[in-house]
Amino acid sequence: MATHEVTNQVPPLVDYDPAEYPVVLEALHRADAGHALDELHEVGRLAGSAQAQEWGDLAEAHPPVLKTHDRYGHRVDEVVYDPSYHQLMTKAIGFGLHAAPWADDRPAPHLVRAAKMSIWAQVDAGHGCPMSMTYAVVPALRANPELAARYEPLLTSAVYAPELRVPATKLGLTAGMSMTEKQGGSDVRANTTTAAPQPDGSYRITGHKWFTSAPMSDFFLVLAQAAGGLSCFFVPRVLPDGTRNPFRLQRLKDKLGNHSNASSEVEYDDTVGWLVGAEGRGVPTIVEMVNLTRLDCILGSAAGMRVGVTNAAHHAAHRSAFGATLIDQPLMRNVLTDLAVEAEAATLAGLWLAELTDRAVAGDEQASTLRRISLAVTKYHVCKRGPIHAAEALECLGGNGYVEESRMPRLYREAPLMSVWEGSGNVAALDTLRAMAKQPETLGVFLDEVKSTVGSSAELDAAIARLEGEFGDFETMQYRARRVVGQMAQVLQGALLVRYGHPAVADGYLRTRLAGDRGDVFGTLPLGIDTAAILERSTPKLA
Incomplete structure (x- = not known):
């Protein structure tokens, strides 16, 4: 038997379009970016839907899990995500929230991406981290024109391909950065990770990084000390010959928030990397x-x-x-x-x-x-x-x-x-x-x-x-x-x-x-x- 009737409770804020936010719409109109309004409202309608909100809830409630070894004892250094996280990533990349602006010749591509990002962000904050890093990596990678020519089209692709494979064989890539260390934090010039040149033009990197988010990304820009000073390196998770690059995930950080995003500590042990920019010009x-x-x-x-x-x-x-x-x-x-x-x-x-x-x-x-x-x-x-x-x-x-x-x-x-x-x-x-x-x-x-x-x-x-x-x-x-x-x-x-x-x-x-x-x-x-x-x-x- 019912003991009472529920009254004066607020209906769920669901099935609405958060892109109906005047300050965002006005910004697009000012920049003559009206072509993006349909895209923005597509993002908004999904962001305000019960389905997308459930993806965000599940990704938050089921944080990523570190898997250091396979059943046979081989080191694999992988992170396992809830399926909802992959749904979010698929949608975000499909919406162009990653590196898409670098390949978009329509007006105001970076503003359009910012507008869509600001609306989609309400669903889940954690998967925004790899979106942001993939977006931001492109201009830095261009300091090595050969690497940029090879990988930039894959970074801007609208395909989410989460499996670890040789980057050049995939339909789409995500990227990250690996900079801070225990002793330095924001003072990256105090980094002690080293990079030794090899006869084939690559470097071998050894050291420890204190914060590396989204460690299942396809490659990272890593700061390390070379002979010429602090330098920047392109470090893929999987090498061109198909072998795993040494990338030892020591643990995942237990954080206040941002639970759906895996933030890790990484050991580089004779890890292969290629120079991006000149030695000593890492920062x-x-x-x-x-x-x-x-x-x-x-x-x-x-x-x-x-x-x-x-x-x-x-x-x-x-x-x-x-x-x-x-x-x-x-x-x-x-x-x-x-x-x-x-x-x-x-x-x-x-x-x-x-x-x-x-x-x-x-x-x-x-x-x-x-x-x-x-x-x-x-x-x-x-x-x-x-x-x-x-x-x-x-x-x-x-x-x-x-x-x-x-x-x-x-x-x-x-x-x-x-x-x-x-x-x-x-x-x-x-x-x-x-x-x-x-x-x-x-x-x-x-x-x-x-x-x-x-x-x-x-x-x-x-x-x-x-x-x-x-x-x-x-x-x-x-x-x-x-x-x-x-x-x-x-x-x-x-x-x-x-x-x-x-x-x-x-x-x-x-x-x-x-x-x-x-x-x-x-x-x-x-x-x-x-x-x-x-x-x-x-x-x-x-x-």
Whole structure:
């Protein structure tokens, strides 16, 4: 016998199209990339489906398992994934979220890929790692034209081929990078892994890598010390003769989040590799790969914010308390609107950086210079905002948000990764200073970009003036790096919103983030913000 009737529970957020997010659609229209709208909505409809959400749940619930030996005792060093992971990889590569932009001659391929990536990211974060690395490896690999000519067509292929085989015999490839070591972390120049040249032109690599994600990728770019200094090497899992390259998986990392992605420790023991770029030029060779994976960190953090505010708004629109729907309660509207403003600003910045990537790849030197400093600035700030945004979005669901079935705890666990990966907060902030020191023109280009909006907003004009004042004392700049870089990021986001954003979102951002009319947590917006217009843009539309 039933004891009660369930009421006032929120319907599942399923069978909707998350690509109906105005800030993404507007970015594609601005770039004359309307040709990609059908593709984007195809990604969105699947991302919002029950089927794709189940794949993500299963991949999270059944993490990869390390298999070091076969039944006969032979070393195999393989990782076994849940079938759902392979479903996700098949779809992601089919959607072109890997290296596809490098072979796409349509307008704005990197922006289009960023837009699709930001929508698909809500299904599962872990399989985004091999997507990101495969995307980012191409410009670095081009430092060895012979290797690039052989493997780039397979990297851009729309076929997912997970089995370990000779790379040249496969229909599609994925790639990774293997840089950090126990003693150095981000300080890769402290690496001790060595590379000894061989008569046939190859090198033999020996050493240990502390973090190597997606170890079942077909090849890796590996940093090792050669006679000429720290160098970059192409290291395949399977050698051209069909034998396994020594690639000893010692263990998989037990991580806070990102459970569907295998992150491993690897021993290289006389492992065969080929030089990419010149000896001693390992960091400059791989730096563009790092820049592109940093772009994906920004997109990932922004996507997490969008997912958080979407789920919070959906919950509030269907849940009642104290006689009214939550979304109609003034204080909840304040919180949701504040979260939505943050998500839109972060998304706009990430997509703008992707558009700069298109221009830089096409040979625009000014775009390349602006992108160099803006990537570091935005990586620092947006990825730092992710965890506190996730925490507030989770709280909007109350106790239901703390339960795993809501998927909000998974969002919360994922959020810190984007700040840690590809350089923690300090590394990103200091990299901004390094850019200004090595390429002084970067600061001028950055300031010119934000000052192009002067006269549009009193709050923005005042913030730009304050920012310029921060550069009068370079002796203490390293101590003040987080403060200054955070200001740079907020001024940049404010300028982008003034130029491209919705007026209500821009107003909310400028009055709070730049003029300082807010408290120290989300939900402290001042009176006069157009909450209705902002929430309309962030509340999902169910079919």
